[in-house]
Amino acid sequence: MDRAIEPTELTAAAAPERLGEYLAGLAPPHTHHDHGPAKTVRTTEFEGHRIVVTTTYEVTVDGKPLNVQLHVDDDGTLSCHGLPSYQFASALDSIRALIANFPEDFEGGE
């Protein structure tokens, strides 16, 4: 059980043939972002009460709806799946960061 990875095992698994085959089998995710704005549901208990907070963000950029995977953590911090290393205090900031980091997806502007 504690046995470490064998070098031969690693080499075999890392071979392009095998790695590519594995990746082909990693089913592309079901894209719930194709079905309208992403929702976050936060729940907690407080003094014997059950709290449910549901958040959705409807965003447009230049009048066009942006299907963006904004997520709200329990402490209110926002993250956006396209930028895995980022977290935001503001939804506006998250969209600013997307526009700046995905220039191909936001043509026009200045």
Added chain:
Amino acid sequence: MAVVRKNILTDATARDDYVRGVGLLKREPSGHTTAELGIPGPTNPVSTYDLFVVWHIRAMMKPVPPSGDHRVRNAAHRGPIFLPWHRVMLAALEANLQRVLQKPQFALPYWDWAADGELGAPAGAKIWKDTYMGGQGDPVADGPFRYDPADPDTFTIRLRSDSNGKILQTERGLRRIFGQGPPIGSPTMPTSTEQKEALAFDPGTADPVDRYDSSPFHVSSEGFRSRLEGFAPRNNKPHLHNQVHMWVGGDMGPAHSPNDPVFFLHHCNVDRIWEGWMDRYGRLYAPDMSFPAAVYEGHRIDDPIVSPLGPSATPRKVMDMSTLYVYDVKP
């Protein structure tokens, strides 16, 4: 024989081998096509190097547990699996580099970014010189990964992720935009002090394993992992690993960040810091298997890591990699 991973700034051979090996893997057809990998657009061959870009994006989009939400925890980030998953990915790249270089003793070099953070002017650091990784640009115009559209062998970004993590085809040069201000990037790099603080983090509980990560094992749960990943402490600033991605900017921001060869040098250093942590406190990992699969599957000690190794690679089985590699110096 275990190979020895060294600082790229002190080992010119490792640097030159890395640059050459990346070039070889970029040009090597993996035998797989975009169509086979479910990537929209025309059917094109995918290089071995680019398989690692696909792997990173796909792991990020994979919720663990399968019924979970990939935005909460995914197979590679935002939870305890962050360090083991990237460790396996790096070892797989290292094995491919050894193969194409025909050099079994090749070891992935690391980039000690906290040392650059200490300098205060990291854009002028040696790592970005022409003879190392080249500097910033859109596209990068110097160094081994510069873009020259007239050269058919030039370093080209062919797969990218969009703002939702979907893989798309493209054809352009590498992009780096250093030190942008918030919210676009990070104007500063992590310092050695912050690295030391993460290593020394003590939750003050009786169980030593709590130092690694603790319930609810999510993005910013208390522990060394969330600090090294860079989501904690939460004070509206990025930290360590995240901060480096944000400081480099350009292609290091999106899910397709392995497109920049500096990604692997960065993560090799992250892995080295983890190794330094285990030197201090032992080969400890949380959560163990007593945590329910319905919530934590994919992040527990004996759960398979999302990799072609299947059940042969679990956090427990990758905690000690000393049969494969060791580091010259640990923090």
